[in-house]
Amino acid sequence: MRTLTSSKLLTHMLLLIFSAIMFYPVLWWIGASFKTNTELSSPRIFPGTFQWSNFSDGWVALPKYTFTYFYINSIQLTLSTTILTVISSSLVAFGFGRLNFPLKKMWFSLLLLTIMLPSQVTLIPQYAMFHKFNWINTYLPFIVPSAMGGAFFIFLLIQFIRGIPSELDESAKIDGCTWFGIYWRIVMPLMKPALITVMIFSFLWHWEDYFGPLIYLNSVDKFTVPLALRMFIDTQSAVSWGQVLAMSLLSIIPQILLFFAAQRYFVDGIATSGLKG
Numbered sequence: 001m002r003t004l005t006s007s008k009l010l011t012h013m014l015l016l017i018f019s020a021i022m023f024y025p026v027l028w029w030i031g032a033s034f035k036t037n038t039e040l041s042s043p044r045i046f047p048g049t050f051q052w053s054n055f056s057d058g059w060v061a062l063p064k065y066t067f068t069y070f071y072i073n074s075i076q077l078t079l080s081t082t083i084l085t086v087i088s089s090s091l092v093a094f095g096f097g098r099l100n101f102p103l104k105k106m107w108f109s110l111l112l113l114t115i116m117l118p119s120q121v122t123l124i125p126q127y128a129m130f131h132k133f134n135w136i137n138t139y140l141p142f143i144v145p146s147a148m149g150g151a152f153f154i155f156l157l158i159q160f161i162r163g164i165p166s167e168l169d170e171s172a173k174i175d176g177c178t179w180f181g182i183y184w185r186i187v188m189p190l191m192k193p194a195l196i197t198v199m200i201f202s203f204l205w206h207w208e209d210y211f212g213p214l215i216y217l218n219s220v221d222k223f224t225v226p227l228a229l230r231m232f233i234d235t236q237s238a239v240s241w242g243q244v245l246a247m248s249l250l251s252i253i254p255q256i257l258l259f260f261a262a263q264r265y266f267v268d269g270i271a272t273s274g275l276k277g
Contacts, residue, residue, distance in 0.1 A: 033245040040241055051242055055250065058243030062232060065220065067247060070228035074207060077139050077224060081146040082202040086195055088146070089153035094183045096154070097161030098169065114151040127215065137218045142206070153198045160194040161187060196265035204255055225251045
């Protein structure tokens, strides 16, 4: 018993050490957001005097626009794409998981192939297509593809749907329920953990997306938070890195709040989707 206790103690100590090593950059980031440029070279994590003005001054540091404007842009874009992704992915996943249609296995194989396809391969064709549609410098290149579902999310939801007993469908059919009624009234409520998992992933990916807005958006009034952080550096002759770090710290607050608010459903969704099917 003493050996077992010592082994557990050693394991926990190693975990704490590795956790501290992994968390150190984040801790330095938090401390640096309160520093001046001259203090950034200091080996201390936290400054002697906290510069709370980094947050207030950084919020209004960009010419003509405050970070409130970019936050609103990011929220509007992220919420619209996330909602469309959840609805469209669940609908397609229901079709693959419950319906029988011609060439189903072929279409499912093509779906899996798109997961393995790097996004850089389709970047130029997509840009040419969106340019022809006059969608450049709008949010349509993000919103319209979200309405078509995401391959990874569809696959995730299919695994979850396959774990739902098909007898529920038969009972609903006897009561006169249509396939859409089965999807909306039976399958969707049971998919709540998986849908929240899709929502979290989609929100995180769209919120922190820098490359997509960089390619498709040209006007500052349409910029999202990641582009605003980059513009923060480009528009200042003497960059106040404390303000930049302060704004980047504030930029992750929605992600942190969403994750901790839905953490229980997120774990349930990942676990059940991975074990059933």
